[in-house]
Amino acid sequence: MPFRRAAPSPGAFVQCANCRKTLFAAEFQANLKVCPHCGHHHRLLWDERVNLVFDEGSFTETDAELRSADPLGFPDYAEKHAQAMERTGLSDSVINGTASLQGQKVSISVSDFSFMGGSMGSVAGEKITRALERGVSERMPVIIFCASGGARMQEGLLSLMQMAKTTAAVESCRSNGIPYIAVFTDPTMAGVLASYASIADVIISEPKALIGFAGARVSKQAGVGKVPDDFQTAEFLLKSGMLDRIVERRNLRSTLASLCRMLGGHLMTEAPRG
Amino acid sequence: MAKSWKEWEKPVLELEDTIKKMKSLVDAEPDPVRRKELADRVADYERRRDAYLQTRYSRLGPWEQVxxxxxxxxxxxxxxxxxxxxxxxxxxxxxxxxxxxxxxxxxxxxxxxxxxxxxxxxxxxxxxxxxxxxxxxxxxxxxxxxxxxxxxxxxxxxxxxxxxxxxxxxxxxxxxxxxxxxxxxxxxxxxxxxxxxxxxxxxxxxxxxxxxxxxxxxxxxxxxxxxxxxxxxxxxxxxxxxxxxxxxxxxxxxxxxxxxxxxxxxxxxxxxxxxxxxxxxxxxxxxxxxxxxxxxxxxxxxxxxxxxxxxxxxxxxxxxxxxxxxx
Missing domain, CATH: 3.90.226.10 (2-enoyl-CoA Hydratase; Chain A, domain 1)
Structure with a gap:
């Protein structure tokens, strides 16, 4: 791993964001940031996600050189973006790479919500597209972990076009027999949900993740009335037939490995391409 | 901030109203000289309307475009x-x-x-x-x-x-x-x-x-x-x-x-x-x-x-x- 965070000090405590119970930080970390009392899945940073799912030391970052421009000169965007880089140590909201999953090579893309709400501008759209294209060119399954508030408003129409661009890359996977699995994590919203995320071969979600087309403020403005208690949760989507499975974090690695082995089985046996 | 496109089209709508009324006067006018005069005025009003629309619509701000x-x-x-x-x-x-x-x-x-x-x-x-x-x-x-x-x-x-x-x-x-x-x-x-x-x-x-x-x-x-x-x-x-x-x-x-x-x-x-x-x-x-x-x-x-x-x-x-x- 190129990047690893310091372990919490043994005496430290954290509080569950859902049930508010006090937890030992080390125990919380060891439990993959899932609350042992209520089962709440707290958000993971990108590298925690990679460490959780993929074979140890197998991750190699790609496309790290891509940097955001400020094509519209949008008010405060340059400052906000610089602050996010400073605070997170990331260059944008999506990290790409290759890794192995129980020995099978995969192309991956991980969104990190801590970077400007995981929003998709030109860089995120380009990275998602390249992760899918890498699957096609190197004949390996693609796994994308979604965590995003949607398209990045600060890049205007360029961000909207990333929805079409990433969709074109999914089309390429489909017509070339490359399996693509999307993992919805909290939250997966709007422009991301309405493009590459929703057309994966298999869609799985973490429990209780917020998933929806319109954000709360937009719905409020549009005058959307009373909503069901579980509205826009993973459980609501599962019930509506929009998800294939809800998978607990501790089972994520084994579920993804099984799916890649089966859907990508033909890739393991085919002759290498030039 | 304008709330409707009608705000800047109001002068146009008023002008068009006048033009319409004058046109009916032209049609009703028996004296050919007087009639020509009126028709010229109508043409002038139409020119002014077009000039207003042309300048107004060539410099619409983004919100006005919306x-x-x-x-x-x-x-x-x-x-x-x-x-x-x-x-x-x-x-x-x-x-x-x-x-x-x-x-x-x-x-x-x-x-x-x-x-x-x-x-x-x-x-x-x-x-x-x-x-x-x-x-x-x-x-x-x-x-x-x-x-x-x-x-x-x-x-x-x-x-x-x-x-x-x-x-x-x-x-x-x-x-x-x-x-x-x-x-x-x-x-x-x-x-x-x-x-x-x-x-x-x-x-x-x-x-x-x-x-x-x-x-x-x-x-x-x-x-x-x-x-x-x-x-x-x-x-x-x-x-x-x-x-x-x-x-x-x-x-x-x-x-x-x-x-x-x-x-x-x-x-x-x-x-x-x-x-x-x-x-x-x-x-x-x-x-x-x-x-x-x-x-x-x-x-x-x-x-x-x-x-x-x-x-x-x-x-x-x-x-x-x-x-x-x-x-």
Whole structure:
């Protein structure tokens, strides 16, 4: 791993964001940031996600050189973006790479919500597209972990076009027999949900993740009335037939490995391409 | 911040009222000299009206463009379908859940060539607006569009879409029936097509709801249409928690046709009759007819594979990224 965070000090405590119970930080970390009392899945940073799912030391970052421009000169965007880089140590909201999953090579893309709400501008759209294209060119399954508030408003129409661009890359996977699995994590919203995320071969979600087309403020403005208690949760989507499975974090690695082995089985046996 | 396009058209409407009254005087005037005088005055008033419209509409701000793009007398999809196509047969079913009148579509003849037309449709009366849900399509609308795109592919018919929606429907029903999946699947279906696909943004190009049917080989945008990642009021609500700052957000979002062209996101701006398409719908339709004819000829001459590849490449190139030198 190129990047690893310091372990919490043994005496430290954290509080569950859902049930508010006090937890030992080390125990919380060891439990993959899932609350042992209520089962709440707290958000993971990108590298925690990679460490959780993929074979140890197998991750190699790609496309790290891509940097955001400020094509519209949008008010405060340059400052906000610089602050996010400073605070997170990331260059944008999506990290790409290759890794192995129980020995099978995969192309991956991980969104990190801590970077400007995981929003998709030109860089995120380009990275998602390249992760899918890498699957096609190197004949390996693609796994994308979604965590995003949607398209990045600060890049205007360029961000909207990333929805079409990433969709074109999914089309390429489909017509070339490359399996693509999307993992919805909290939250997966709007422009991301309405493009590459929703057309994966298999869609799985973490429990209780917020998933929806319109954000709360937009719905409020549009005058959307009373909503069901579980509205826009993973459980609501599962019930509506929009998800294939809800998978607990501790089972994520084994579920993804099984799916890649089966859907990508033909890739393991085919002759290498030039 | 103006609330309606009528605010700056008020002097025009008043002038036109005067012109109309004077014209009836001209007709009633028996004395030829006096009649000539009056007619000259009418011509002068008309010149002044045109001059006002020309200058006013050549310097519309972004927010004013939003208002004109939303103006009720602006021609809608069915107006253009009536003006440009023959034998349009509307097909309404999505064959899955229900009929959605926010999107209309069906086969039609364009200059004797069978094509498949799909577009968002707004309403003019209160009843029609409700029936068409203000052109905010639900999953059924996009699934109907997908069905029509697939049929067009089977019968080798070019696809023409008209884009005019504030946004896709954000309600509970739409969420539970997968509005996000429907939009994504519609874009995917358009990328799969090997027939020519042309899109025209005629009013509001409202975010995901718009791009859902705008994955084309060539995208045209009328001069006073807008195309945006989010409605300006929504942007203001999220960024500044102040939906009333829509004008400010409209400026920041650069949602006008000249910006879309500058960033290479649309291919051509279609000039409107001055004073906007609603002042002369047949002239506006004529401009659209010409680019459709040229587009169908150009892409009709390509191989099916080349058409599909061109469409993917068109969108592949979109976005502005820099590359860091040392990473």
């Amino acid at each position: 208002l004109i793009a939303r103006a009720e007398p602006r021609p809608y999809t069915l107006d253009y379908i009536n003006a440009l196509f023959n034998d349009f047969v509307e097909l309404q079913g999505d064959r899955k859940f229900g009929a959605d009148h926010a999107i209309v579509g069906g086969p039609a003849l364009f200059e004797d060539q069978p094509v498949m037309v799909v577009g968002h449709q707004k309403g003019r009366t209160i009843q029609e607006r409700t029936q068409r849900n203000f052109a905010m399509a639900k999953p059924e609308g996009y699934r109907k569009a997908i069905r029509l795109f697939e049929m067009a592919e089977r019968f080798a018919m070019p696809v023409i879409t008209f884009v005019d929606t504030p946004a896709a429907d954000p309600g509970v029903e739409s969420e539970s029936r997968g509005i996000s999946e429907a939009i994504a699947a519609s874009m995917l279906a358009m990328f799969e097509l090997t027939v020519p696909v042309l899109s025209v943004v005629i009013g509001e190009g409202g975010s995901g709801g718009a791009i859902g049917i705008a994955v084309a080989n060539r995208v045209f945008m009328q001069e006073h249409a807008v195309y945006s990642v989010i409605p300006p009021e929504g942007c203001a609500a999220i960024l500044w928690r102040a939906p009333e700052k829509g004008a400010q957000a409209a400026a920041a979002l650069q949602l006008t046709s000249d910006s879309a062209l500058r960033f290479g996101l649309v291919d051509q701006i279609l000039p409107e009759p001055f004073g906007g398409a609603h002042r002369d719908p047949s002239e506006a339709a004529k401009t659209i007819r010409e680019v459709l004819r040229a587009g169908l000829a150009e892409f009709g001459a390509m191989s099916p594979e080349a058409r599909k590849a061109q469409r993917a490449a068109r969108f592949r190139s979109m976005g502005e990224v820099l590359a860091a030198s040392n990473s």
